[in-house]
Amino acid sequence: MRRLRPRSALLVLGAFWLATLALAPLWGSHASLFHDLLRGEPTATTIFWQLRLPRVLLALLAGGGLAVSGLGFQTLFRNSLAEPYTLGIASGAALGAVLALRAQEAAELLGLPLVSVASFAGALGATALVVGLGARGRRAGGDETSTLLLAGIAVSLSCSALILFLQYMSDSTQTFRMVRWMMGGLSVVGYREVIWLLPWVAGGSLFLLALRWDLNLLLTGEELAASRGVDLGRLRLRVLLATSVMIGTLVAMVGPIGFVGLMVPHMLRRFVGHDHLILGPACLLGGGAFLALCDAAARTVMAPAELPVGVLTALLGGPFFLWLLVVRRKV
Amino acid sequence: MNDSPLLAAHGLAWAAGGRPILGPLDLEVRAGECLMVVGPNGAGKTTLLRLLTALLRPTAGTISYRGRPYTTLARRELARHVAYVPQVRPASVPLAVEEVVLLGRYPYLSAFQLAPSARDFAAVDEAMARVGIEELRRRPLDELSGGERQAVYVAGALAQEAELLVLDEPTTHLDARHQREVATLLLRLKADSGRTVVAATHDLNLASLLGDRLLALRAGRATACGSPAEILRSEVLEPLFGTGFEIVRAGERPVTLLQLGP
DSSP states (O other): OOOOHHHHHHHHHHHHHHHHHHGGGGOOOSTTTTHHHHHHHHHHHHIIIIIIIHHHHHHHHHHHHHHHHHHHHHHHHHHTTTTTTTTHHHHHHHHHHHHHHHHHOEEEEETTEEHHHHHHHHHHHHHHHHHHHHHHHHHTTTHHHHHHHHHHHHHHHHHHHHHHHHHHHHHHHHHHHHHHHTTOOOOOOSSSHHHHHHHHHHHHHHHHHHTTHHHHHHHTOOOHHTTTTTOHHHHHHHHHHHHHHHHHHHHHHOOOOOOOHHHHHHHHHHHHOOOOOHHHHHHHHHHHHHHHHHHHHHHHTTTOOOOOOHHHHHHHHHHHHHHHHOOOOOO | OSOOEEEEEEEOOOOOEEEEEEEEEEEEEEETTTEEEETTTTSSSSHHHHHHTTTTTSSOOOOOOOEEEEEGGGHHHHHHEEEEEOOOOOOOOOOOHHHHHHHGGGGGGOOOOOSSSHHHHHHHHHHHHHTTTTTGGGBBBGSOOOOHHHHHHHHHHHHHHSEEEESSSSTTTOOHHHHHHHHHHHHHHHHHHHHEEEEEEEEEHHHHHHEEEEEEEEOOOOOOOOHHHSSHHHHHHHHHHTTTTEEEEEEEEEEEEOOOOO
C-alpha cells in the first residue's frame, strides 16, 4: 500500500477525529437526539452534555493513550506483540482493582473510588516489578530487552492467576462486579473522569513525542543507538514510566480495554510510515477515534442493552492478533 | 596535523564475569590513519571496537580522545567524535534510506526541535553524495542489497560528522561484487575525507588494501602491530590463525592465500 504523505495523513486523521467527536455523541438510541437538542428539549440536552459527550471525550482520550502506549512498547521492545496488556502493566492494574473490589467496594480515597486508586497502584507496582527484574537480568549479563519482555509476561500471568484465585474466593456478587469491571467500560456521568485523564494522557504523549529521535534511532538497533549517544537504560525507564502512569490512570478510569494498543499502531504504520514524529500523533488521534467508534457500536449493537467496549475490542483483537502472526512480518 | 594521537588507550582491558576477554593492551590511533584489526574468531576484535565506541566500559585502563578521557565525555558528545558501524543489525529496519542516514544526526538533535535543521539536511546530502547513494534516497532500506545497506550505514556514520569511524566487519556476509563495492567506497573515503578509520575484519586482503597499520589480536592480546608488509607474513599469520598461508605480491601490497586441502 502506498503511504500517504505524512502531513496529509495527519490532517486526514485530525479531520476524522473531529468528525468522530461531532457525530459519535449523536449516534445511538434516542434517534431524534439531534432535533431535540436543537429544540432545547431538556432530556436531550442532559443526555448529550452529561452522558454522550463526556463518554465520547473519554473514549477519545483513553483510546489515544492506549495506542500511544502500545506504540512506545512496540518500539522499545522491537516486538510487534508488545503492548501494556502483554507486559503485565494492565494485569497489575486489574489485580489492584480486584483486590479493592474484594475488600471494600464503596470506599473512596482522595475523592476517588478505591478501585481506581488501587488499579493505579497496581499498574505502577507491576512496572516496578518488571523494571526491577529487567535490571537484575542485566546485572546477570543477560539481554535487558528480552529479560524485560519475559518479566512482563511472567508478571502478567501471575497477576491473572491471583485474580482468578480472588474471584474464586469471593461471593457471587463480588465476582460479578470483578468480571464486569474487567470488561472495561466507558459509562460515565459528567466530566470528572475526562478531567482526571486529560493531563496524564496529554503529558505522557508529549513526553513520548519528545523521545521521538531516540525511538526512531532504536528502530536501527540498540547497538547503533547506543553508539550515537542513546542511554538505553534511561530510555527504557522513561518510556516504561510514562506509559505505566498513562495506563495506570487509564485503567483506573475505564477498566482494562485490551488490543487497542496493539491494533491501532499497526494499522497506522501502513498509512503513515514509522517516523515517530508522525506516528505518535497519528496514534493519539487514530486510537481515540477508533475507541470512540467501537464504543458507539458497543452502545448500539445490542440496544437497549449495552455491550462493554472491552468485550468488543477483545472480539476484534483476537482475529487481528492471528492475522498479525500469519500475514505480517515483525515490527 | 597534530603529533598527539587522536585516540590513545593505556592498559585497556575488559573481562566478563571475571574471565578476561581483552587486554591489557596499549593502542594509539593517529589522525588520518586507517588501522585494521585482524585476528581469529574470539580474539576480541569486536570487544576492542565496542570499547573504543564506549559501548563497553573498560574493566581496567583508560581511553582518551584527543587527550580527553572517555569518562569525562558525555555519550552524545563522544558520538560527535566517534561514529560506529556495527556488524550486527536488525534484519528489518522499516525506514527509508534518507531517514536512516538522517538518524546519524542524532547527537546534534534536540528533543525540542520540531524538525532537523538545514545544517542537518546538508550533512545528510553530503554523506549520501560521498557514498554515492543519492539515487536510493527514498527507497526502503529493507529492499536494498547487503552492499547497498552497508553503504547506507556508512553514510549514516558520515552524517554524524565524527572524525573517527569505527567499522566492524564491513565486508562480512557480502559476495565478491559487494565486497568490492564496499572496499572501493572505504578506499575513496580514506582518500577524500581524511577521516580516521579503525576497522575489524577477517578479510586480510581488505586489511592490506586499506590499512596503514594492522593490529593482530589473538586471545585478547596484541601479538603484532605494523604495516601490511610487516604483518602479512607467514611468520606472523600462521601462529595468529593456526593455519598455513601463502603470501604473494600484487604490485606494492602483499596478498594472502589461504592454504586449503591436504
